[in-house]
Amino acid sequence: MTITSPTLSEAADTYAKARLGLYIDGAWRDGAAGRSFDIINPATEEVLGQVARAEESDIAEALAAAERAFPAWRDTSAFERARILNKTVALLRERAPEIGRLMAIEQGKPLKDAVMEVVRVSGTLEWCAQETRRLYGRIIPTDVDTSLTVRYEPVGVVGAIVPWNFPAGSPMRKMSAAIAAGCSLVIKASQEVPATVCALAQAFHDAGLPAGVLNLVFGRGAETAHQLIDAPQTRLIAFTGSVPVGKELAARAGGLMKPTIMELGGHAPVIVCADADPILAARRASAAKWANAGQVCTSPSRFFVHESIVEEFTAEMVRQAEALTIGDPLETGVTMGPLINAKRVESISHLVDDAVAHGATVAYGGERIGESGYYYAPTILTNVPMDAEVMFEEPFGPIAPITSFTDLDEAIAAANDLPFGLAAYGFTESAATADKLVRGFEAGILSINHCGGSVTEAPSGGVKESGIGRESGPEGVQAYLITKRISHKLR
Incomplete structure (x- = not known):
């Protein structure tokens, strides 16, 4: 970074x-x-x-x-x-x-x-x-x-x-x-x-x-x-x-x-299946996660990664965060700027502290940057339990909470276990699994093998709340x- x-x-x-x-x-x-x-x-x-x-x-x-x-x-x-x-x-x-x-x-x-x-x-x-x-x-x-x-x-x-x-x-x-x-x-x-x-x-x-x-x-x-x-x-x-x-x-x-x-608002889940390429998935998810410092309603904000590839996925997420250049948005080469105001910084700090208190590990970031400006480091949390606040409250900031799963049906159920349903993302090499994700996700905006957001030509909107x-x-x-x-x- x-x-x-x-x-x-x-x-x-x-x-x-x-x-x-x-x-x-x-x-x-x-x-x-x-x-x-x-x-x-x-x-x-x-x-x-x-x-x-x-x-x-x-x-x-x-x-x-x-x-x-x-x-x-x-x-x-x-x-x-x-x-x-x-x-x-x-x-x-x-x-x-x-x-x-x-x-x-x-x-x-x-x-x-x-x-x-x-x-x-x-x-x-x-x-x-x-x-x-x-x-x-x-x-x-x-x-x-x-x-x-x-x-x-x-x-x-x-x-x-x-x-x-x-x-x-x-x-x-x-x-x-x-x-x-x-x-x-x-x-x-x-x-x-x-x-x-x-x-x-x-x-x-x-x-x-x-x-x-x-x-x-x-x-x-x-x-x-x-x-x-x-x-x-x-x-x-x-x-x-x-x-x-x-x-x-x-x-x-x-x-x-x-x-x-x-x-x-939403709280977009990302399910990375066992057959997915963990490096490619992490790179594409990172591009969406850190965009606008995570202040995007469709930002990927809950990561469910199969236990067989979670370590590779996490390591690449960390590498992508390390590669970011954070600072003055007018300067050439900057890839992530500040949050919009002090309240956002306070909210992100609270979510990180709460996750750690519930047993999560900070794999990267987890702190405010500098003494002036509303900068917060891109933060990757691992082993995040489902009762941590960041797993059920939309972070609207640069936090990527990661948890592992073994059973896809259980992962889909966890992804849907919130009153929100704006966007959802899945990564898999199987057409059958992709269809299962599309049918299973309760969301109005779905992307498979990338984390694409809204486009002019197609409808965007959510379900549930x-x-x-x-x-x-x-x-x-x-x-x-x-x-x-x-x-x-x-x-």
């Missing part, structure tokens, strides 16, 4: 040039009361700047703007919507290096990964721009004097709430699908990473998106979310975040009979539509 030192002035100077604020009805503004949130650089703990805090009146104005904009955007042709979205795509690709730099500074992921995230979200938007021209209805055969059809229409004003771990990816999933479907929206993004999403909004603005179709606010989570849910204008709530918060918001929306899209609905793919756009059945007597 190589450690680099952060550069204070470069990050501050770059961030000082960023546009920050509320984007309401096509204009940038401060909050009504002039209040703001501090933005902290996770690599240095220095204050980078402030972003406006939306008051209740600001959110009310954003909702009113979205309501005014919706009828015209709904009636805009698919071709015109696609034209504006494709122009936004071009701007995002052109601006990817500068947006990625802002993301690396405020969120802490390595610069290369941050730039690639912007490129990926431009692909998400491009795909949705194409999909808006494929929102077909259908004609149903019936009596000769009756026409029976089905058509899809945008649901209306959307209230969206997104987290900090993918500053471009999470907002764009909501914005691209909703706007492509013909909806308008008010999105509450994380005040910890505001510059990235502000840059996305600016790209939509510069591409000619009509005022009010997209509105961006920053506010306290619960109070802002409650206002979006309770508002008479909103017809759908789209949320990405933790299971407890998702449950609370879904219950509140359900009381008003408002549909929701809930992309919630990991969520409701799907994002990405045709299902992701369909979620923002209502279905109308029309029966027309011809004579």
Whole structure:
């Protein structure tokens, strides 16, 4: 593990040039009361700047703007919507290096990964721009004097709430699908990473998106979310975040009979079967485990490895961790940056201490790095008992707890023995075993012989307590539509 030192002035100077604020009805503004949130650089703990805090009146104005904009955007042709979205795509690709730099500074992921995230979200938007021209209805055969059809229409004003771990990816999933479907929206993004999403909004603005179709606010989570849910204008709530918060918001929306899209947390199991290549499995699992310092909802986070290969697998996991370069996300060659804030560091430290107290062994890492910045070493735990907290609480950080198994059925049962079901991964050389894993895993996202996450073209989402609905793919756009059945007597 190589450690680099952060550069204070470069990050501050770059961030000082960023546009920050509320984007309401096509204009940038401060909050009504002039209040703001501090933005902290996770690599240095220095204050980078402030972003406006939306008051209740600001959110009310954003909702009113979205309501005014919706009828015209709904009636805009698919071709015109696609034209504006494709122009936004071009701007995002052109601006990817500068947006990625802002993301690396405020969120802490390595610069290369941050730039690639912007490129990926431009692909998400491009795909949705194409999909808006494929929102077909259908004609149903019936009596000769009756026409029976089905058509899809945008649901209306959307209230969206997104987290900090993918500053471009999470907002764009909501914005691209909703706007492509013909909806308008008010999105509450994380005040910890505001510059990235502000840059996305600016790209939509510069591409000619009509005022009010997209509105961006920053506010306290619960109070802002409650206002979006309770508002008479909103017809759908789209949320990405933790299971407890998702449950609370879904219950509140359900009381008003408002549909929701809930992309919630998980605790992704990895089963490495006896016939798998332990070195290859460890390398591919490591690539996913240490990405974004483990702050990914689909991150592999519980490793069940057959007893015959667990030592080889663990040794390679350690070698992969040793090869990481940890430090300033702006520096070339850095492969893992800091965690987002002090709370994440405290949470990871607690999980490691608890696992050790239950009998686990720290094979690598297990400690905070440095005296400034929210750095924590990639940590590999072995012989982790099932009653250790890290085995049933999502770590959302750089911890890889490993336990061995002898019977595959028991491993599958252990993998499913949680209320979560977002992602699951398996490694095997047998087609029959792969099929058994696919059939056995209780999860919405499955990968065999790798730990792949979400892709634009295919649906993503969880089962059990990991969520409701799907994002990405045709299902992701369909979620923002209502279905109308029309029966027309011809004579």
